[in-house]
Amino acid sequence: MSGPSTYVPQTGLTRWLDSRLPLVRFAHDTMLTFPTPRNLNFWYAFGAILTFCLTVQIVTGIVLAMHFDPSAAVGSVPGSSVAFDSVENIMREVNYGWLLRYVHANGASMFFLAVYIHMFRGLYYGSYKAPREILWILGVIIYLLMVMTAFMGYVLPWGQMSFWAATVITNLFSSLDQVTGGIKAGSHIATWLWGGFAVGDATLNRFFSLHYLLPFVIAGVVGLHIWALHVPGNNNPLGIDVKGPQDTVPFHPYYTVKDGFYVALFTVLFAFLVFFAPDFVGNPDNYVPANPLVTPADIVPEWYLLPFYAMLRSIPQKLIGVLVLGGAIVTLAFIPWLDSSKVRSNRFRPLMKQFFWVFVVDCILLGYLGAQQADAVKFGIPLVWVARLATAYYYGFFWVIMPVIGLIETPKPLPDSIAKSVLGTAPAE
Amino acid sequence: MRFALATGLALGLMLSAPALAANGDQYPLNTPPGGWSFEGPLGTYNRADLQHGFQVYKEVCSACHSLNRVAFHTLDEPGGPEFTEPQAKAIAAGYKLPADPNDKGETVDDKGQPLMRPGILADHFPAPFPNEQAARANNGGALPPDLSLIVKARVGGPNYVYSILTGFHQTPPAGFKVTDGKYFNPYFIGWNISMPPPLADHQVTFVDGAPNAIADEAKAVVTFLSWTSEPHLEDRHRIGVGVMIFLIVLSGLLYLSYRRVWKDAH
Numbered sequence: 001m002s003g004p005s006t007y008v009p010q011t012g013l014t015r016w017l018d019s020r021l022p023l024v025r026f027a028h029d030t031m032l033t034f035p036t037p038r039n040l041n042f043w044y045a046f047g048a049i050l051t052f053c054l055t056v057q058i059v060t061g062i063v064l065a066m067h068f069d070p071s072a073a074v075g076s077v078p079g080s081s082v083a084f085d086s087v088e089n090i091m092r093e094v095n096y097g098w099l100l101r102y103v104h105a106n107g108a109s110m111f112f113l114a115v116y117i118h119m120f121r122g123l124y125y126g127s128y129k130a131p132r133e134i135l136w137i138l139g140v141i142i143y144l145l146m147v148m149t150a151f152m153g154y155v156l157p158w159g160q161m162s163f164w165a166a167t168v169i170t171n172l173f174s175s176l177d178q179v180t181g182g183i184k185a186g187s188h189i190a191t192w193l194w195g196g197f198a199v200g201d202a203t204l205n206r207f208f209s210l211h212y213l214l215p216f217v218i219a220g221v222v223g224l225h226i227w228a229l230h231v232p233g234n235n236n237p238l239g240i241d242v243k244g245p246q247d248t249v250p251f252h253p254y255y256t257v258k259d260g261f262y263v264a265l266f267t268v269l270f271a272f273l274v275f276f277a278p279d280f281v282g283n284p285d286n287y288v289p290a291n292p293l294v295t296p297a298d299i300v301p302e303w304y305l306l307p308f309y310a311m312l313r314s315i316p317q318k319l320i321g322v323l324v325l326g327g328a329i330v331t332l333a334f335i336p337w338l339d340s341s342k343v344r345s346n347r348f349r350p351l352m353k354q355f356f357w358v359f360v361v362d363c364i365l366l367g368y369l370g371a372q373q374a375d376a377v378k379f380g381i382p383l384v385w386v387a388r389l390a391t392a393y394y395y396g397f398f399w400v401i402m403p404v405i406g407l408i409e410t411p412k413p414l415p416d417s418i419a420k421s422v423l424g425t426a427p428a429e
Numbered sequence: 430m431r432f433a434l435a436t437g438l439a440l441g442l443m444l445s446a447p448a449l450a451a452n453g454d455q456y457p458l459n460t461p462p463g464g465w466s467f468e469g470p471l472g473t474y475n476r477a478d479l480q481h482g483f484q485v486y487k488e489v490c491s492a493c494h495s496l497n498r499v500a501f502h503t504l505d506e507p508g509g510p511e512f513t514e515p516q517a518k519a520i521a522a523g524y525k526l527p528a529d530p531n532d533k534g535e536t537v538d539d540k541g542q543p544l545m546r547p548g549i550l551a552d553h554f555p556a557p558f559p560n561e562q563a564a565r566a567n568n569g570g571a572l573p574p575d576l577s578l579i580v581k582a583r584v585g586g587p588n589y590v591y592s593i594l595t596g597f598h599q600t601p602p603a604g605f606k607v608t609d610g611k612y613f614n615p616y617f618i619g620w621n622i623s624m625p626p627p628l629a630d631h632q633v634t635f636v637d638g639a640p641n642a643i644a645d646e647a648k649a650v651v652t653f654l655s656w657t658s659e660p661h662l663e664d665r666h667r668i669g670v671g672v673m674i675f676l677i678v679l680s681g682l683l684y685l686s687y688r689r690v691w692k693d694a695h
Contacts, residue, residue: 077497098661257690261683268676275669276470287582
């Protein structure tokens, strides 16, 4: 893609193939010789880690789907459902079913952990700036698809938290009623989503169908994401353009081995959760079969959606709360044009760097707030007000700080080239 | 260093998840003396506790609580109570389950009673009541929950169930009114529980003469119910140790490869 292909077919078969469908050439150019900046650090390993996560989720998911039965009908156990019973059957009777399910359930958490680090890395090094706007927007689309997939996956076991999360989230659409007058468009959308007049069997069936479909859509958009990466090439921690071959190394073996090492480290943490704390990120209520007549004391989403949940709850007016929630994700797509700085990397942006780290803390704070009770008070401060301030900073960071700082900040001088920065001096070549 | 940062970030994000909500600071949950045998990365279920716990369930809890998800065949499998197969068959045969229609197509006997048959290993524990309404009618309107998943379905897990079982016979705080027909148990949400104190000292006599104070009985049955919640815990821990060793060695080898490949690159 970048630069001319160096592939030379060696055998009769590959020569024959190369003049018809150059698959080997494509793989050679994208995965072996692809010129990659020689200064990518640990934080750039998360692209490979995310590819690994998606693969794990799809493979375990396909096998789990062979044993899962998406029916909300009454199961063989009183007070339970066929879906809940089939998940328990996976946990108890299917050979290594417990392993598949724990890998899949914790895999979602690991996937989001990796995607958040990947996104923060993109923010820090300015990877969204020209010419990588489309690359970034495709990433935002992948993230949005991940949120939808994870949400629908969480509904499938048909536990208490599954059912009530589905009820709360689908009901968000009914807030549209407030602006559509007698038409009640929001309620109609909710009914259409449910396939009935409440969350029920039809909802579970379609969520399962979509939960199976969306990962393949994600895989497709990931393909576009990587394509859009390979046209301009990787950004790098210095945020300066690659100026020549001395600035790059071939992807293989340099980054296959480096990414491979970090993927292996990532699996150590992943395996620790799966084998020694498989329910750590789960909610005990989801081991109680769904009961439409009993509302759990606290309805909370999985940890990776808590920041958005905190934003939603901090706004007393439901429709505005829903818009703030949706806007928080939509905002991400505008970042390439909100950042007015000429410099990509925060390494050379002394002012922006500070606001960036405050933003990271702000997101973690929102996550903490989302896990607290809505009316909680800490140190005499109602947490709902903390959540409002944190939400204001989230929006302010993108819509005010980013455009303004770029104009008033004096960036540090940029190095001449990647090679000079890494090697001290440019090599003779 | 960087990985430590990432791990710290990971744990920070994850710790903001719920799981920390307790039922008030006044009555923290209790752990049995010596803790739980199955805790920690190498934990296994104490076999004697599992067998004693099964006996407590059978003689006490099963009068009101079902154990719907547990099949008799799991009683003799590795990682569980590990009764012998004849013992498990005898346990199963001790329960009566609804039989299929006989050769004449009848489902009731001469007296109009449903046809029954002894349980086999493939069966699950039968429930004490035929339906929810019957269960409520026999328990003052309250529904005794199924116990198959009870340990995983409650915040606090085994400590919660243990605290409930050993938490009766306490004096309510001044001003707290115990509802008529209910019992004071400060570990239960709202402090009013419909379940009468289920255990008493020396209520269950273990065949091997093991101690049987309330705390012993509670510890045994909570261990048993932890196993019914998570029957493959021992497999998980054993495989997990092997997987961790493999992954750490693999990471080490990849690290060495990484250093070698990059040696001349900068």
